[in-house]
Amino acid sequence: QKEVEQNSGPLSVPEGAIASLNCTYSDRGSQSFFWYRQYSGKSPELIMFIYSNGDKEDGRFTAQLNKASQYVSLLIRDSQPSDSATYLCAVISYNQGGKLIFGQGTELSVKP
Amino acid sequence: DTEVTQTPKHLVMGMTNKKSLKCEQHMGHRAMYWYKQKAKKPPELMFVYSYEKLSINESVPSRFSPECPNSSLLNLHLHALQPEDSALYLCASSRQVDSGGAYEQYFGPGTRLTVT
Numbered sequence: 001q002k003e004v005e006q007n008s009g010p011l012s013v014p015e016g017a018i019a020s021l022n023c024t025y026s027d028r029g030s031q032s033f034f035w036y037r038q039y040s041g042k043s044p045e046l047i048m049f050i051y052s053n054g055d056k057e058d059g060r061f062t063a064q065l066n067k068a069s070q071y072v073s074l075l076i077r078d079s080q081p082s083d084s085a086t087y088l089c090a091v092i093s094y095n096q097g098g099k100l101i102f103g104q105g106t107e108l109s110v111k112p
Numbered sequence: 113d114t115e116v117t118q119t120p121k122h123l124v125m126g127m128t129n130k131k132s133l134k135c136e137q138h139m140g141h142r143a144m145y146w147y148k149q150k151a152k153k154p155p156e157l158m159f160v161y162s163y164e165k166l167s168i169n170e171s172v173p174s175r176f177s178p179e180c181p182n183s184s185l186l187n188l189h190l191h192a193l194q195p196e197d198s199a200l201y202l203c204a205s206s207r208q209v210d211s212g213g214a215y216e217q218y219f220g221p222g223t224r225l226t227v228t
Binding site: 036042043045046049088097098099100102103105 | 153154155157160167168200202209215216217218219220221222
């Protein structure tokens with residue numbers, strides 16, 4: 001089992017729809033969870049972080065964390081073509097001395 | 113301000129060359145990182161510096177040599193690289209490294225390295 005798992009996609013949604021990106025993790029001791037957006041040829045950009053169970057909203061982005069189910073998700077409301085990118089889920093591993101463990105990334109395509 | 117800068121943006125080097133990548137942050141962060149990223153893959157951790165001391169080396173070949181001259185600067189010295197080392201090299205920083213801590217990592221724009 002991979003430490004952090006994401007659907008690789010591509011996930012295709014129409015403009016204006018809600019995009020839902022999902023991530024599961026195996027280290028039950030993990031406390032810190034991050035979503036990075038990476039455009040092709042660019043570096044990862046931190047867009048959301050969440051440390052407590054529940055929802056955290058920032059503009060059109062909502063991160064959701066369920067530690068009991070070891071599940072974290074990212075919702076993007078009113079998706080725009082400019083949201084088309086790869087989204088990386090990352091978790092700080094308690095078992096590995098604070099290393100940031102990435103999922104393989106989900107490619108999102110928002111169609112006009 | 114969450115800016116991490118990296119130079120150069122692009123680097124082409126032969127297998128016998130010696131070159132260095134540079135990274136700088138002025139956020140007062142005490143942890144700095146080097147990652148390597150290949151196309152369609154997530155970043156792969158290479159080194160971690162915590163309070164200017166090397167704390168993690170992910171069994172990286174000795175042809176990669178990191179250096180942290182001070183809390184704001186991080187270098188990666190390259191020597192006798194192989195074509196398979198061609199990749200995007202990313203620097204990142206965070207307030208600290210702590211297995212229980214909640215410290216966001218911010219990435220620089222990266223250096224696109226091509227080894228010929």
